Amino acid sequence: VQLVESGGGSAQAGDSLRLSCAGSGRAIDSFTMGWFRQAPGKEREFVASIAWNGDMAPYADAVKGRFTMSRDSATNTIDLLMNNLRPEDTAIYFCAARQSPYWSVHEGGYSFWGPGTQVTVSS
Numbered sequence: 530v531q532l533v534e535s536g537g538g539s540a541q542a543g544d545s546l547r548l549s550c551a552g553s554g555r556a557i558d559s560f561t562m563g564w565f566r567q568a569p570g571k572e573r574e575f576v577a578s579i580a581w582n583g584d585m586a587p588y589a590d591a592v593k594g595r596f597t598m599s600r601d602s603a604t605n606t607i608d609l610l611m612n613n614l615r616p617e618d619t620a621i622y623f624c625a626a627r628q629s630p631y632w633s634v635h636e637g638g639y640s641f642w643g644p645g646t647q648v649t650v651s652s
Contacts, residue, residue: 530555530641532624537646540614544650548609550624550643557600561627562607564598565636566620567645573623577609578632586632591617614650621645 536548550562563578563586577598578586588596597610607624625639633639 530557530560530626532626532641532643534622534624534643534646537622537648539649539651542615542650542652544614545610545612546614546648548611548622548624548646548648550607550609552605552607552626556602557605557607557626558602559628560641561629561632562598562600563625563627563633563636563639564607564609565623565625566618566648567623568617568620571620573636575634575636576622578634579607580632581630584632586634589634611648614648616650616652618650619648621647 531553534550561580564576565573567573577588595613600607623645624643626641627639
């Protein structure tokens, strides 16, 4: 499966952004999907994951209550709605897919990655 993220950009603190990840080549319903992010100078970190049966992983503490991940089988996309953005949310956001029925918070468990989309939040 090929993945491409979109929807990144610049925002002010408190704003909202919606990221999308479009899959092609295979239906994303057959994958467990995840969102990760990498801030400047930091390692890539887990944000959210949804298993192919719809089970959701607990969101990362840093985004809990503000970010919502969803999947749209009709359009073969996953979204990440980001509300109440903070400057510390500034990062490159990646979507990823793994061929397992179980969600995972570990990037090593994902085989397919998009190129990422930049999100910059200013105070």
